[in-house]
Amino acid sequence: MMASAQVVLGLMPTLLASISPSAHETAMLFVFGDQQLLSFLLMVASPASAVDASGNLYQYVQDLKGSHEWLSADPSSLLLHRNLAIVVLEFLLAAVAAGNVLVLVYEICMRVVFSFAQQLQWMPGLWVAVGVATHLFMTVALRTRVHIRDCRTSNVSLSTRILRWMRAQFTASDGSSETTEVQLRDRTVANVLISWLTGLLAAANTLLGILQFSSLLFISPNDALFIVVRFVASAVVCRILVKYELWLVRQQVKVGGGEQAKGDASMG
Template identity: 30%
Template sequence: MAIGMASGPRTNTALLLALFLLATPSSATITWQFQNFFPQHGDKYEYFLQHNCSQQFANYLTGQPQDFEEDWLGGGGKYTVLVQPVVECLLANASEYIKAAASAAQVLLGVTPPILAIIAASTDELAMLSVVGRRPLLALLISLGSPSVYIERVFEFRQPERMLRRSPGRYRPQRPETAFQRRVLAALQYAIALGAAANVASLSWRLGVGTVCAWWSDTVFAPLVWTILSIPIHLAGTFAVRLRVRRIYGDEDKEVHMGLGQWLRLLPTRLHGYWKSEWVPAISQDEIRIVSFEEEEIYVAWSWLLSTGTVINVIFGSLILSGLLFIGPQDALVVIFRYLVSVLLCRILVTFELAGMRLRYVPEPE
């Protein structure tokens, strides 16, 4: 289950390829499928390719879509004219036993995004880490390590500042005593977040090249697209929380209600402040003071869109994972376990940072 040393470059390449897919037409021919099956029944599929489906596979590797007729009665189309015959041939030669096992794997994978959403960090929690904790890079890595987003109720009155209120019995992390301990803690946090993000990215890439998405079969990027879509949702959550809560310092109180010109002039100073606080765990930061704002129309509308986006993210993830072919239930359990590990690690990081922020929080006198 460990991530190898070579996973970093592979993960970066996979992310760049996914972004390239979003910016280019889907008509580009992809020939990376059917060459890296998952292990449970992969040897059977490889045998079928060599002995029963060799011609269809050769057409897939070297053929041009315009040279073949679309099998629209069989579900094929303009962009699947090469991949669909290979899929049809593999399924035709696979036994009912193997296909039943694959169906069980699809059920397991289809319920994975809702399960991940239950244990994942919410958009408000990650936004508080970015806006109040002033650690946006850590929040970005955690968002990549949590492909499903916690689903919050639409039009529910949200109070992100309540996360900073202390109550008896809540977890109180120990404050590092030396600068060295603080740096070690920060490095450990980034190592965990980066490892979780790399695990999710490499796993999504492995799913893309090791399976075929039944309804998006002309690409290997479908799982990666679902993974990356969690990032804009968390960025939108950061914007929403900033409409309700800001972190302030003693000399910044007057900066809360400033004009655009003044805000632009102070932007370099603010970015420098973010850069300094980014590498400091919340438990080791200076006192945290915030100012809250009442809900306005833009916040209500943005929160509604954000809640809707989280639901769409989970549905889209279930649609992607439940449509994956040529994967067995044993392989699916390994995939689910790896996703769970990353999401749980990210959740632990967010919980620890929020606990540190509560200890450093100084409520304003009423």
């Protein structure tokens, strides 16, 4: 029974990576959206994520040009995103998902034993930390690759920008007009190195998760399935929220690309 539980838990990191929002999606939401606090909660709730190791961000940015993915309805026909209750519900779901992951990881640290390192009870916490670092490094890679011109903050003071940012964290977007212009920059050595480091972190996160979860001792198959279900539940909630938020972001972002960006896409 314990061997069966180890097989189920060993497959869990790979399963989560296929269900959770990718690091590219959370990075686009963090960089192009107005709700960075929500984005960070989603990163914590998605410790396992898929990453394109090639470092080619051109296609991911180009996907913002249209709303053909997931939802194709006209934003003017859907008034849900104008309701403050939807924003509160999103924060509540993201906080519950992140709290579920953190509490579950804490319970694993306190109650189980790893066959390869009995004294290292903090290993699940390291797995979550590496996963969050993967999302954050991808955010840095994306931010250094694009130039953003926000028409709402182009000619205002720093204090006004900070106040608008704080208010935007808890304000629903109306999606009425495109106010943010995004232009791809040329690739730099630093950008390529950050992208490669992100891919290495994602691989290390998956390997670390498989290693530690497949080595849990004194755990039954029922408990193993319960752990998987809780992690998957957080991943599904995060994926729904990220897809919905990116759909809103597409209504406000205007993407432009030059010949250099197209050349990068063909080489990638």
